Amino acid sequence: MASEVDVQGDTHDAIMGATYHALCKHGYAHLTMQDIADEFDKSRSLLHYHYDTKEELLLAFVDNIVGWIGDRLAESETEEPLERLEEFIDRFVIEPGEEDRETFALALLELRVQAVHNEEFREKLSVHYEKNVETVADIVADGIDEGVFREVDPEATGEAIYTALVGARMYQVTLGAEHASRRMRDQLAAFVVDDLITDGREPAAYARDDPEN
Amino acid sequence: MASEVDVQGDTHDAIMGATYHALCKHGYAHLTMQDIADEFDKSRSLLHYHYDTKEELLLAFVDNIVGWIGDRLAESETEEPLERLEEFIDRFVIEPGEEDRETFALALLELRVQAVHNEEFREKLSVHYEKNVETVADIVADGIDEGVFREVDPEATGEAIYTALVGARMYQVTLGAEHASRRMRDQLAAFVVDDLITDGREPAAYARDDPEN
Numbered sequence: 001m002a003s004e005v006d007v008q009g010d011t012h013d014a015i016m017g018a019t020y021h022a023l024c025k026h027g028y029a030h031l032t033m034q035d036i037a038d039e040f041d042k043s044r045s046l047l048h049y050h051y052d053t054k055e056e057l058l059l060a061f062v063d064n065i066v067g068w069i070g071d072r073l074a075e076s077e078t079e080e081p082l083e084r085l086e087e088f089i090d091r092f093v094i095e096p097g098e099e100d101r102e103t104f105a106l107a108l109l110e111l112r113v114q115a116v117h118n119e120e121f122r123e124k125l126s127v128h129y130e131k132n133v134e135t136v137a138d139i140v141a142d143g144i145d146e147g148v149f150r151e152v153d154p155e156a157t158g159e160a161i162y163t164a165l166v167g168a169r170m171y172q173v174t175l176g177a178e179h180a181s182r183r184m185r186d187q188l189a190a191f192v193v194d195d196l197i198t199d200g201r202e203p204a205a206y207a208r209d210d211p212e213n
Numbered sequence: 214m215a216s217e218v219d220v221q222g223d224t225h226d227a228i229m230g231a232t233y234h235a236l237c238k239h240g241y242a243h244l245t246m247q248d249i250a251d252e253f254d255k256s257r258s259l260l261h262y263h264y265d266t267k268e269e270l271l272l273a274f275v276d277n278i279v280g281w282i283g284d285r286l287a288e289s290e291t292e293e294p295l296e297r298l299e300e301f302i303d304r305f306v307i308e309p310g311e312e313d314r315e316t317f318a319l320a321l322l323e324l325r326v327q328a329v330h331n332e333e334f335r336e337k338l339s340v341h342y343e344k345n346v347e348t349v350a351d352i353v354a355d356g357i358d359e360g361v362f363r364e365v366d367p368e369a370t371g372e373a374i375y376t377a378l379v380g381a382r383m384y385q386v387t388l389g390a391e392h393a394s395r396r397m398r399d400q401l402a403a404f405v406v407d408d409l410i411t412d413g414r415e416p417a418a419y420a421r422d423d424p425e426n
Contacts, residue, residue: 168373175335187373
């Protein structure tokens with residue numbers, strides 16, 4: 001039984017890639033080792049050599065996406081906090097026809113539900129969650145430091161933005177609420193991003209923090 | 214095989230109540246007909262007489278909650294739009310120790326994931342979703358009519374509020390992100406509710422609708 005850290009370099013990447021493509025195609029509920037093997041261009045026995053069971057492989061996969069998705073959400077070509085915040089939010093929009101992304105978002109949701117009954121999944125997905133919240137929080141904090149965003153609690157704002165996006169996407173992928181992720185992007189732009197921006201705003205408009213909240 | 218509409222009055226209510234309590238106690242994933250029968254104070258054979266399988270019973274249950282939760286979310290002792298909006302949002306907060314509500318929220322989430330592979334579940338849960346969005350949208354529209362909220366798209370605002378709340382609650386019940394639902398309530402109060410309120414606001418503060426959004 002090999003753990004994720006034992007599987008080296010290329011082989012590890014190839015197995016993770018195959019798992020990702022299999023999840024995009026088949027989703028989580030009915031995924032089999034054969035589905036993953038079908039996406040793997042090396043031998044099936046090599047897959048089984050590294051991972052005895054689907055659960056073991058998926059645990060390694062969850063561990064892997066913590067870094068992978070997190071890094072992608074955090075990466076940006078600009079240093080400008082407003083652009084980075086808009087970029088972060090835009091990455092959650094799934095447009096009609098992006099079936100791979102819908103299926104993968106659903107698989108992530110199924111893994112989250114699975115996590116309730118599985119301590120190891122829960123730990124790894126919690127790291128994933130915290131890392132993504134931290135990414136938005138850092139952007140908001142940078143914006144405050146640079147004076148482009150008004151003073152808010154970066155952590156609380158970041159968590160609200162992230163969980164709101166995931167909530168809208170959940171309805172899109174489970175019930176087929178078309179464009180729900182895009183509508184959430186637009187509402188976040190109007191209510192949150194626009195509200196954070198300081199420039200051109202009358203001072204009266206910033207004084208909206210209710211001390212009871 | 215009896216459908217939900219064939220099961221009359223008291224018996225129907227008792228079966229739905231038993232299913233609700235069983236879901237609160239055991240969740241969805243491992244729920245058995247025996248768990249439901251254990252919460253049912255009439256005979257187990259009466260339960261089986263009305264519903265052959267757990268799936269059939271759960272479909273009737275989902276049909277039932279569409280009205281039941283929807284009605285509870287819509288009910289209010291006040292006509293005042295701001296109070297009604299705050300009430301609606303407050304009902305999504307699950308405090309530590311409210312284990313029944315956490316387990317039930319998780320069961321609803323599991324049913325939503327199940328809905329992807331089950332057309333009948335999906336249809337009923339879509340009605341549930343639309344009804345809840347409509348409830349917030351109506352409150353927002355009333356507030357605009359009465360001049361207490363500024364002009365926004367009630368449907369889009371209502372959907373964003375509802376899906377944001379469900380998103381935060383999802384993290385609370387799947388990963389144990391404590392107080393996530395309360396933090397979302399606070400953020401919605403600061404960014405959305407406070408932004409909607411027109412009174413005492415300088416006109417400059419309303420001019421925040423970006424025509425591109």
